[in-house]
Amino acid sequence: MLLPQRVLYCLIILGLFLSVSPAEARRHHTHHTTAVKRVESTKEILGNTAAVSAAKPGEQGTTNIGGLNVNYWEPGVVGLRPLVIFSHSYGGCSTQASFLMLELAKQGWLVMAPDHSDAQCGKGGGKEKQLTDPSRWFDNTFMKRRDELRMVYRILRSDGHWRTRIDWSRVAIIGHSLGGYAALAMAGGMPGWRMDGITAVVALSPYCGALNTIGTLGAITVPVMYIGGNKDEVSAGMVSGKNGCYERTSGFASYVEFDKAGHMAFTDGNNAAHTRVTEYVKTFLTSAFAGDAIKFSRAAGVSDLRQK
Numbered sequence: 001m002l003l004p005q006r007v008l009y010c011l012i013i014l015g016l017f018l019s020v021s022p023a024e025a026r027r028h029h030t031h032h033t034t035a036v037k038r039v040e041s042t043k044e045i046l047g048n049t050a051a052v053s054a055a056k057p058g059e060q061g062t063t064n065i066g067g068l069n070v071n072y073w074e075p076g077v078v079g080l081r082p083l084v085i086f087s088h089s090y091g092g093c094s095t096q097a098s099f100l101m102l103e104l105a106k107q108g109w110l111v112m113a114p115d116h117s118d119a120q121c122g123k124g125g126g127k128e129k130q131l132t133d134p135s136r137w138f139d140n141t142f143m144k145r146r147d148e149l150r151m152v153y154r155i156l157r158s159d160g161h162w163r164t165r166i167d168w169s170r171v172a173i174i175g176h177s178l179g180g181y182a183a184l185a186m187a188g189g190m191p192g193w194r195m196d197g198i199t200a201v202v203a204l205s206p207y208c209g210a211l212n213t214i215g216t217l218g219a220i221t222v223p224v225m226y227i228g229g230n231k232d233e234v235s236a237g238m239v240s241g242k243n244g245c246y247e248r249t250s251g252f253a254s255y256v257e258f259d260k261a262g263h264m265a266f267t268d269g270n271n272a273a274h275t276r277v278t279e280y281v282k283t284f285l286t287s288a289f290a291g292d293a294i295k296f297s298r299a300a301g302v303s304d305l306r307q308k
Helices: 005-018 022-040 098-106 143-158 178-189 209-213 236-240 274-290
Strands: 042-045 048-051 060-065 068-073 081-087 110-114 166-176 200-204 224-229 253-258 302-307
Touching: 060 098, 060 143, 068 098, 068 143, 081 098, 081 143, 081 178, 081 274, 098 110, 098 274, 110 143, 143 166, 143 178, 166 178, 166 274, 178 200, 178 209, 200 274, 224 236, 224 274, 236 253, 253 274
Parallel strands: 081 110, 081 166, 166 200, 200 224, 224 253
Antiparallel strands: 042 048, 060 068, 068 110, 253 302
C-alpha cells in the first residue's frame, strides 16, 4: 500500500532531523544564541553605533551618545522612570560624583552623565581646571557645554532604546561647578541657553558669577536647589552672597550650605558630607518630580539653610 505523499514528506524530514548528532545540534544552538546576544548589546543612535555595556540594576554602565562617552546608572525598576543628567566640573569627569549617581539610581531614576569635551578622565586629571574671571564671560562662553547637553537630551528622546524608558515630564539636571553654571543656564538662567523639558535643577557649588551680571536667573521657573560649603574658596560668594545667584533666582529656590565643606566636597574624593548631601538631593528631587511643596529641616553639619 502506497503512503500518501504528505506522510512520506514528514517521514523524510524526521529522518534528516534524527541524523543530526547531539553535538552538532548544540553547536548550532550556541552559535544562534551568541548572535542574538551580540545584536542585543549594540544600539543604533542616530547613525552612530554605540555599544551599551551590560549594567545590572543600580550599577554603572557606559555607552556612546553622539560621540561622547556617557556613563549611566540603571534604576533597577521597570516602566517609565525620571531622568537625571549630570554635568561635571571643568576638566572633571562624568564619574566624579558616582556616590550620588548610584544613590539616585537606587531611587528608581535613570542617571546619565556625559564626559564633556574638556573632561580629563584617565589623563592624570579628573581635577577641576581653573576657571577665568566670570566678569569677562559672555553668553557664548563655554557654549559647547550647552550644545553637548542639548545633543545628549535630543538623542535620548530619539533613540529607540532609551526614549521608551524615560518619563519626559520628570527631567532634572545636576551640575558641579561649571556643570552647575550650565544647569542653571539651561533652565533659563542665560539667554540663548534654555532647554525645554527641564523640571528641576541641583547646582553643586556652581561657578555662577556670570549669571549674576549677564544672566537671567529671574527667568527660571522650575525648582532650584543650591548646595555649597562654608569653606568653598571658589563659588561660595557667587551663590550665597548679597545679590548672589540664590537671591537672584525666582520661583522656588533653596540653599543648603555644609559646614567645613570646600568646593570639591561634592566629589568622590571628599566623603565627609556625602550621606547628608545625598539625603537632601533625594528629598528635593522626590518632591520636585511629584510636584509637591518642598520643605527642608536643618540637619547636623548644615551651617546655613535658606528657602523661598
